[in-house]
Amino acid sequence: MPDTPFLFVDVDRLDRNLTAMADWAERHGIRLRPHAKTHKCAEIARRQLEAGAVGLSVATIGEAEIFAELGVDDLFIAYPLWLSENKARRLRALAGRVQLAVGADSVAGVRRLADAIGDTTATVLIEVDSGMHRSGLPAGNVVEVATAARDSGLTVAGVFTFPGHGYGPGSARSDAAAQEAQALGSAAEALRANGFDITVVSGGSTPTVQFADPGVVTELRPGVYPFYDAQQLELGSCGIDDVALAAISTVVSAAGPRIVLDAGSKVLGADRPAWTTGFGRLADHLDARIVSLSEHHAVVEFPPGTAIPTLGDVVRVIPNHVCNAVNLVDDLYAGTAPDGDLETWQVIARGANS
Amino acid sequence: MPDTPFLFVDVDRLDRNLTAMADWAERHGIRLRPHAKTHKCAEIARRQLEAGAVGLSVATIGEAEIFAELGVDDLFIAYPLWLSENKARRLRALAGRVQLAVGADSVAGVRRLADAIGDTTATVLIEVDSGMHRSGLPAGNVVEVATAARDSGLTVAGVFTFPGHGYGPGSARSDAAAQEAQALGSAAEALRANGFDITVVSGGSTPTVQFADPGVVTELRPGVYPFYDAQQLELGSCGIDDVALAAISTVVSAAGPRIVLDAGSKVLGADRPAWTTGFGRLADHLDARIVSLSEHHAVVEFPPGTAIPTLGDVVRVIPNHVCNAVNLVDDLYAGTAPDGDLETWQVIARGANS
Structure with missing residues (x-):
């Protein structure tokens, strides 16, 4: 046994958790794009993809580079990136080797994205605030940012949110999932009404996933479920x-x-x-x-x-x-x-x- | 500039902090043994030793191995180690290459230490609980553990405590320092009364150091002071x-x-x-x-x-x-x-x- 303390993964439970989530997603007709920030690990990414995940979510360009290097060819950086010159170079290189999607929640942010990856196959998802009040726009404001993205040459593929306010006692999980559906549905509708061809409506998260609305979300990004935690x-x-x-x-x-x-x-x-x-x-x-x-x-x-x-x-x-x-x-x-x-x-x- | 986020060290402030603490310790006749867990960094360890530190404190055998490899030859593992077979081998190897002190707060713990390093130059400091209620013994119980250490062949060099309850608002810092002096003084006196030749009475910490009692402590182990924090x-x-x-x-x-x-x-x-x-x-x-x-x-x-x-x-x-x-x-x-x-x-x- 390694010297303590060390982190032990129970592989039987891990595999059971991966299978259960993949089955749930398939049963509800929702694409699963697990968040790799939780495990940051090749062995678990491989198992998730083999179980049917359409690709991975990541939080940073650095994580995307590492999973791209492994051969994962469909990555969503679920984060409102602000590109420095160097990050712009790195993102452009990534867009040349994988199917890439990135988040955005500001007009200034999408203009920088357009300069870096506007002429690539990369797509943009606009972030919606479904009640966590972290990053993301009110649903009513997504059209402005999406229009700026389209006008600067980017392809807007859809919307995403993280219902992180579902991390709480009582009815927080189901309440947050309901707000997620409301915010994403409203944002997607507004974009469609403005001529956007929306194919991705992406939500989270491990605590809220079982309450997600399959009539609204097309894709979910739970992270913690391979391991769970306290x-x-x-x-x-x-x-x-x-x-x-x-x-x-x-x-x-x-x-x-x-x-x-x-x-x-x-x-x-x-x-x-x-x-x-x-x-x-x-x-x-x-x-x-x-x-x-x-x-x-x-x-x-x-x-x-x-x-x-x-x-x-x-x-x-x-x-x-x-x-x-x-x-x-x-x-x-x-x-x-x-x-x-x-x-x-x-x-x-x-x-x-x- | 590196891509954000990254951790920046202001070297002028760092050097000023190191000098100020070294001067304070010298002025009060107290040996300084900074805790390297804070920085884990060769450049800062070197600066601390050049400024007059007598050696370093560390929290784990792993940290001690790494600083020993750098050439730091006087290390105190300020922790009540419980030795597995492998940790016993590692600790014995360390004791053969540096002047080593280790913490202990139980009879069973010191017996394992004695098996590993009883025939080396390593010494043991008995940990006293000065009010934080983490590890460490009430001052009245140190003689039992120190006697078990001596009887099993270890050299008991003194006592140590960490007044971590000084991390609090109001008078917590000065109150904890007063309890530190009381607990260490009482424990040292009990050991001396039982024939132990105590040379080390070691306290902490960055928030309490300025309230430490130079009439009691011979050595202090602040960690955070090179950088400070919020x-x-x-x-x-x-x-x-x-x-x-x-x-x-x-x-x-x-x-x-x-x-x-x-x-x-x-x-x-x-x-x-x-x-x-x-x-x-x-x-x-x-x-x-x-x-x-x-x-x-x-x-x-x-x-x-x-x-x-x-x-x-x-x-x-x-x-x-x-x-x-x-x-x-x-x-x-x-x-x-x-x-x-x-x-x-x-x-x-x-x-x-x-």
Whole structure:
């Protein structure tokens, strides 16, 4: 077994998750374009494409370059790129080797895109804000940006959104999916009314995907579902037996109902939304709570009367946000048990932020 | 200029911070053993040692191996190590090439240490809990563990603590430093009363160092001070002109009083303690607030009437917790201005978690 802490991928669960999502998408007539930012990993991208994904979503030009190098030939950079001179050169090179789509949400942004890739086969998707209030335009404003794109020589293939406000308790998931359908449907209709030939209406996300409206969306971009994580578990997007990645960790200190693990924020990530129960979960001790997290310490408390791991015990910790955990390591260790035979899967796009 | 986002180090500020801390330590007769987990960087380690540091602190065997390889010959692994067979082999090899000290806080832990390094020149420091309630023993319990260490052949050189509860508003910094002095003083006295020849009484940390008691501590292990960060700024440990590291970031989306930057949790880290104002600070817009953070988006809001950066503008973002930000990148870019001549400083110990 590798020295702890390390990230273990349960390959059986991974394959089951990939198949389930591919089947769901096929059953609903929706194209699946998984977001590769979650795994940044050749082995998992290959499995997703073999299971029927039409291509991959990525967040940065750097991620796109790495997956293009692997031979993935259909990529969507789901981000409102602002092109510096160097990024323009890099994007142009990419557009020459793969079928590329890129995001945009401003007139100034699309003019820069047009200068870089207006004479290529690359297409543009206009980003709509469906309620997360991050990037993206109100649905009523997409025609202006799409028109600027068309006028400057770009092909507008459609619209996209990320319903990230579905990461919340209660009815957040279904509410966000309903807003996603409303915003995307309204934006697509406005574009069609203005003569745009829209073929892509693209939504997200792992927590909202099961509530997506197949009458509106043509494509979905879930990221987290190959692994799931503690956030998804607590949102209800998955069950504990679906969680396919854990930080394998050792108990290094113990005092009464409190133990300290060697997995901290440098392997789990520091994500801790207010609605979560702590900084992650212990897979085999769901009643325990990670009450504080340092770079190399997780402090875990147990309720009275429960079995508490002791010094030297090895436990599985589920990160809150698996995308940030994976991005902290050079390699994932994949197999059927953390102390069994393990393959080393390189996180090839780790740190590809630009 | 590198493509954004990237981490820029202001070398003039860095050097000023290193000199100021070295001078402070010398003036108070305290040995400085900076924590290298913050920078993980050869160029900064060299500067710290040239400025008078007696050696480096590290958090993991992996970090120690990397700095030993560089020629740093005096290392303290400030962590209660639990040795697997492989970690025992690695630690023994380290003890054969550098002057090594390691942490411990349990009888079972020291027995494993003794098997690995009991016949080397390595020493052990017993960890005391001074109020953070992470790892470490109550001061009254150190004699038991120190005696087990001595009986199994280890040399107990002293005690250490991390007053991490000094990361808080109000009087947290000075309160934690007072508890540090109380706990370390009490533990050291108990050991001396039991015949231990204690030469090291080691404390932390960047926010508490100026309140440390030179009558008690012989050595301090601040980590963050070469760079500082938004947490330290908001705690009052530094001024804005002391902050020596920023994520250089581009405005990619804008809507009214809200802009979106391309620096997200994959370059800033996701740390967000409840007492902070947001997910980091904009160095040139201290009235702005980073209200939400995704992997590649920071959503920033500005108060009415303030100047708001526009699409394509490049801004400096100060991470909340610089240790986690540095650990996300392969290289730091160092110079006097982000768009000037920059040296590439590799983060050699990035990801060295085990």
